[in-house]
Amino acid sequence: MTATTGLRVLVVDDHDVVHWGFRLLLDRQSWVESCDGAAGLQEAVEFAANLRPDVALIDLMLGADSGAEACSAIREVSPNTKVLLISGAGRISPAVARSAGASGFISKDWGAADVVKAVRMIALGSEVFAEGGPGDSVGLSDREREVLGLIATGATNREIAGNLFLSPHTVKEHTSAIYRKLGVRNRAEAVRSAQGLGLLG
Amino acid sequence: MTATTGLRVLVVDDHDVVHWGFRLLLDRQSWVESCDGAAGLQEAVEFAANLRPDVALIDLMLGADSGAEACSAIREVSPNTKVLLISGAGRISPAVARSAGASGFISKDWGAADVVKAVRMIALGSEVFAEGGPGDSVGLSDREREVLGLIATGATNREIAGNLFLSPHTVKEHTSAIYRKLGVRNRAEAVRSAQGLGLLG
DNA sequence: CGTCAAACCCCCCAAAAGGGGGGTGCGAAT
DNA sequence: ATTCGCACCCCCCTTTTGGGGGGTTTGACG
Structure with a gap:
């Protein structure tokens, strides 16, 4: 993948x-x-x-x-x-x-x-x-955190795009950036990782 | 979807x-x-x-x-x-x-x-x-919880199948059951929901 | 001034996911 | 005795995903 x-x-x-x-x-x-x-x-x-x-x-x-x-x-x-x-x-x-x-x-x-x-x-x-441990400050941008939040609600890229008034493709680029920064392969793992890092409510 | x-x-x-x-x-x-x-x-x-x-x-x-x-x-x-x-x-x-x-x-x-x-x-x-609130006892089977745990690690259905010695199709049926029971549409939302319900470590 | 990152847009593609249908067998409960 | 949940297998299909290119603009920072 x-x-x-x-x-x-x-x-x-x-x-x-x-x-x-x-x-x-x-x-x-x-x-x-x-x-x-x-x-x-x-x-x-x-x-x-x-x-x-x-x-x-x-x-x-x-x-x-x-x-x-x-x-x-x-x-x-x-x-x-x-x-x-x-x-x-x-x-x-x-x-x-x-x-x-x-x-x-x-x-x-x-x-x-x-x-x-x-x-x-x-x-x-x-x-x-590593200073204190794994996963210190992943450095997501505001937009990326926003997209990540919607991913966690089960939204598809198209739905995210509709919500944020973007093209679906732009959303995909944000998701790719999120995966890269979190060291993760897909949405499911991204949500898990984000929860662990406290990036989600 | x-x-x-x-x-x-x-x-x-x-x-x-x-x-x-x-x-x-x-x-x-x-x-x-x-x-x-x-x-x-x-x-x-x-x-x-x-x-x-x-x-x-x-x-x-x-x-x-x-x-x-x-x-x-x-x-x-x-x-x-x-x-x-x-x-x-x-x-x-x-x-x-x-x-x-x-x-x-x-x-x-x-x-x-x-x-x-x-x-x-x-x-x-x-x-x-609702008795006490949303999401009381979703009633996942052992197998389903097992699959859910692997989903949260970002595993694909094929990888889950390999890990549990199942056919990929059987895994998909478990995932479908999980989505239905959690009231969720896909992996990302399932992980989020499972975290909230304490179904994951 | 250049440069760099963020944020946005387009195209392509293969793989994965998700849902539909069908079936088997088991064991527990009614 | 039949029903029901669980677990497992097969087929089909469409949509979504994720990655690969390419590009623009803006604003910050040196």
């Missing part, structure tokens, strides 16, 4: 449990085409060079290696790969993560659904830098 | 404000084809006989006439018309309302959205008898 073609994901983590956990989690998503894993920096760079993954999930504590290093190394051999850094215990400043070329930074204790959503948002071009 | 053809609604109320309020409210709904009004019993019966409305909204306090009487009278001349009784202040037992042939009974201080929803639910064949 979002994905015209599935995403290729690379998981880099030296702990087998984490590593396989993510792979099982992501392989289950219909928009994930393939999900491979690497245990160390060298292996990760090889994979990245060959597979050109869309997203790389990199653990910050890569044994002897640093996650930030791995991030730079991967983006050197595969510049189109978006990197999502994952912290176990330690913290990292968004600035450091950004300068390493990462598109996002999350904590390992996020729920599975939120991690999955973060991967999707990054693949779609958003950045995810 | 729900309506292959729009609903015809008749509003019976001797207070002009209420009367027009409902008409304005309902005319705005895309699934309402026409919405006429009558001020008294006789007028109401005439309208019902000619227009054969799908739903009649009847005020309980019809001046000298009783709303329950009007209900019986209307269903005599137009048996397919579903009747929704509306109480201003007074209360009526569901038993009395049922024996008069009403499909539902609500209070005037319900929110606009809930009244609209009640009309739709009745038109779809459900009964709406």
